[in-house]
Amino acid sequence: MKKNIAVVRGDGIGVEIIEEALKLLKTVAKIYKHDFSFNEVLAGGCAIDKTGQCLPDESLRICKESDSVLLGAVGGFKWDNEVSTNRPEQALLRIRKELGLFANIRPAFLFPMLKNASPLKAEILEQGIDLIIVRELTGGVYFGEHKTKKIENELVASDDMTYKESEIRRIAKVAFDIAKNRKKELISVDKANVLDSSRLWRKISEEVAKEYKDVKLSHMYVDNAAMQLCARPSQFDVILTENMFGDILSDEASIITGSIGVIPSASLNETKQGLYEPIHGSAPDIAGQNKANPIATILSVAMMLRLSFELEKEAKAIEDAVQKTLNQGFRTADIMDKDSTLLTCSQMGDEIIKNLS
The missing domain is CATH 3.40.718.10 (Isopropylmalate Dehydrogenase)
Known part of the structure; x- marks a missing residue:
């Protein structure tokens, strides 16, 4: 080749x-x-x-x-x-x-011989860590409009977090395709209780789920997901999320496996x-x-x-x-x-x- x-x-x-x-x-x-x-x-x-x-x-x-x-x-x-x-x-x-x-695909797995390098307790690690984070990579706040201006003599900064339906649909399909070849479980992470972009994210992911009858879809708020990754990482198999949330969660997932230096x-x-x-x-x-x-x-x-x-x-x-x-x-x-x-x-x-x- x-x-x-x-x-x-x-x-x-x-x-x-x-x-x-x-x-x-x-x-x-x-x-x-x-x-x-x-x-x-x-x-x-x-x-x-x-x-x-x-x-x-x-x-x-x-x-x-x-x-x-x-x-x-x-x-x-x-x-x-x-x-x-x-x-x-x-x-x-x-x-x-x-x-x-x-489509950013970031696995996080625990090499058994490196468990002493993890900051998590032994009883948590015994349940294993083997998950994949599927992160949308070309939309969201990183690619939105960023501006700083003065309003009433005070600097005001804003960053636009935008997602189109088509962007959400195509990354959701990537995550569902990965999930159907693993444990057939997919957790979509968002902040739908606050953000309109997350509410659209949840709506579209549920529509895509109808095309994957054998994959169980559930939802989790990003703050809870960050906590659960430390408390019980074994509950995760495939995580679907947007750009900024994925950036943060994938770094967290890597460090609980022992070292950011072993995660591709x-x-x-x-x-x-x-x-x-x-x-x-x-x-x-x-x-x-x-x-x-x-x-x-x-x-x-x-x-x-x-x-x-x-x-x-x-x-x-x-x-x-x-x-x-x-x-x-x-x-x-x-x-x-x-x-x-x-x-x-x-x-x-x-x-x-x-x-x-």
Whole structure:
């Protein structure tokens, strides 16, 4: 199989974790006789430094023409004073919008050997954590109108949270399709007791549910969902929610599994072209020190092979290699415990590749 992959190393630890992902992809290509080509592009803070733009037109063109995009992380303290329209994070938002990446799929699962890294009590973890958050990614408040103006000598800021029926319907179908192949249970998270956009969200999700008779749909307010994720995460299998709520809940779901450094994500459009990235940030405090955990990025590669390229065997091999490496007691600093062996970012990548080959 021949595939073209746009590669965005980005900022901070993005440089290091992407290096391990590329090493892994080259090994997969060699073992399974594939032809992966990599086109590295600038986006984020590094692009601002070199071109003055967070996302140069050439970078966007390459991303659009690729079969999928692999991204490390963007942003950092260095660019905090950039104008809002040219902050590093705007590069990511623009890629999502321009490629039509409306469906963000974020699994959260507990590796048994990492349960001591979770902040939750043992009796809660014994019930297990294995859920998927399906987040709408190109609508809502992040893409609404943002304005600040002076009214009666006082600054007033507003952010428009807008959803169209069609946007809700298409992401709901993605979530229902995932749910029907799992436990056939879907929880839609909203704030319908306050927000009109949530009331529409609930109405449309209930209409879509009529097309999936075998999937049980229930609703939960977002504040309760945030609490329940900590109190009893085992009750969740597939969560459907809008952009901002999904952003917050998926980060919470990742940290209760032990480390944000092991959770991957996929963002897909209607053609299954995708953007694959770890859900953590650029971690400028440890950038360049070879301390980052590459597992989330490596598992994002597995998601890319499965969801965009339909290479199930290769994806499963990567996931098995990660689990085997953790079972062997290898850890990066963020998931280290007293009985394990501490590895650098590059060493962890090497051990996973050994278990793959």
